Amino acid sequence: MNSFTHNPVLVAEVLAALAPMTGRRYLDGTLGGAGHAVEILKASSPAGWLLGIDRDGTALAAAAERLAPFAGRYELRHGTFDRMGEWVEPGSCDGVLLDLGVSSPQLDHPGRGFSFREDGPLDMRMDPSSGGTTAAAWVNSAAVEELERIFFEYGEEPRARRLARAIGEERNVQPLTSTRQLAALIERTTPRGGARLHPATRAFQALRMVVNDELGQLRRGLEAALLALRPGGRLAVITFHSLEVRVLKQFARPLTLDYTFDGEIDVPELRRPKPPELRWVVRRAQTASDAELAANPRARSAQLRVLERMGHGS
Numbered sequence: 001m002n003s004f005t006h007n008p009v010l011v012a013e014v015l016a017a018l019a020p021m022t023g024r025r026y027l028d029g030t031l032g033g034a035g036h037a038v039e040i041l042k043a044s045s046p047a048g049w050l051l052g053i054d055r056d057g058t059a060l061a062a063a064a065e066r067l068a069p070f071a072g073r074y075e076l077r078h079g080t081f082d083r084m085g086e087w088v089e090p091g092s093c094d095g096v097l098l099d100l101g102v103s104s105p106q107l108d109h110p111g112r113g114f115s116f117r118e119d120g121p122l123d124m125r126m127d128p129s130s131g132g133t134t135a136a137a138w139v140n141s142a143a144v145e146e147l148e149r150i151f152f153e154y155g156e157e158p159r160a161r162r163l164a165r166a167i168g169e170e171r172n173v174q175p176l177t178s179t180r181q182l183a184a185l186i187e188r189t190t191p192r193g194g195a196r197l198h199p200a201t202r203a204f205q206a207l208r209m210v211v212n213d214e215l216g217q218l219r220r221g222l223e224a225a226l227l228a229l230r231p232g233g234r235l236a237v238i239t240f241h242s243l244e245v246r247v248l249k250q251f252a253r254p255l256t257l258d259y260t261f262d263g264e265i266d267v268p269e270l271r272r273p274k275p276p277e278l279r280w281v282v283r284r285a286q287t288a289s290d291a292e293l294a295a296n297p298r299a300r301s302a303q304l305r306v307l308e309r310m311g312h313g314s
């Protein structure tokens with residue numbers, strides 16, 4: 001029995017998109033607590049196969065327990081999903097799932113440093129075993145202008161400049177080392193009387209995204225997923241942030257066109273025809289039903305979009 005509990009979001013929608021079948025091969029690049037993976041393996045019984053990847057060793061250990069009944073039908077890898085090409089043959093996957101962001105246990109365990117509600121080390125690395133820069137190391141060393149940019153762009157924090165300057169002043173007195181220390185600074189600097197979101201929500205999200213290079217991972221992961229899919233195979237992506245949606249659309253745009261063009265500007269006379277590599281199956285986001293939202297508030301900002309690889313056999 002383990003205490004890793006994460007309620008998977010949009011499960012019915014993911015199953016409808018991937019339509020798992022026996023004998024087929026699936027890749028879950030964000031295995032987490034294996035909520036989606038269990039359903040994919042059940043739906044592809046008796047002989048569907050799944051590769052599960054997660055950069056968080058704690059999640060993998062929990063997933064291994066939940067997946068035990070499917071022994072022989074799955075393999076697990078500890079690492080980032082942008083490396084999926086090292087672990088699957090090109091063109092071999094019938095479905096790839098990326099359910100982005102963090103899991104509930106990562107957010108809820110104060111020792112991981114994602115939570116501003118409880119005190120813990122200012123860490124936020126999804127994979128602490130990887131080395132890598134902690135949130136503390138980053139906030140204590142980044143230029144004030146860079147702090148401002150990240151809070152503004154990733155956190156959509158309207159008072160990014162004020163917050164960045166306050167951090168710059170505070171760290172001259174003492175380094176920022178704990179989540180409560182940073183949260184208290186944010187509460188003092190950018191109070192939000194009566195607002196629904198805690199004032200630290202956006203800044204903590206921005207830090208998490210930079211510490212884990214989440215948008216870089218997504219850009220490279222989407223390219224890797226395209227190579228991993230067989231023609232007719234599907235890529236399901238669950239996003240929680242508008243910048244993730246932008247990265248997904250920028251990735252899909254040239255690949256879904258039936259022409260290409262040189263340079264920055266698409267001039268109709270200079271187009272050259274080419275077959276599209278992808279087609280949208282679900283382009284307008286699918287979101288959680290009222291029933292799911294009532295049961296799982298984390299589904300609030302979840303959006304599912306689905307692409308299919310074109311080519312022979314699709």
Ligand SMILES: C[S@@+](CC[C@H](N)C(=O)[O-])C[C@H]1O[C@@H](n2cnc3c(N)ncnc32)[C@H](O)[C@@H]1O
Binds near residue numbers: 035055080126218
């Ligand atoms: C939202 S949770 C996934 C939950 C999962 N679908 C389930 O049903 O339990 C996201 C998971 O993806 C992992 N993750 C995030 N970015 C990753 C990346 N670039 N490579 C591998 N794993 C990643 C996190 O560690 C976390 O466990």
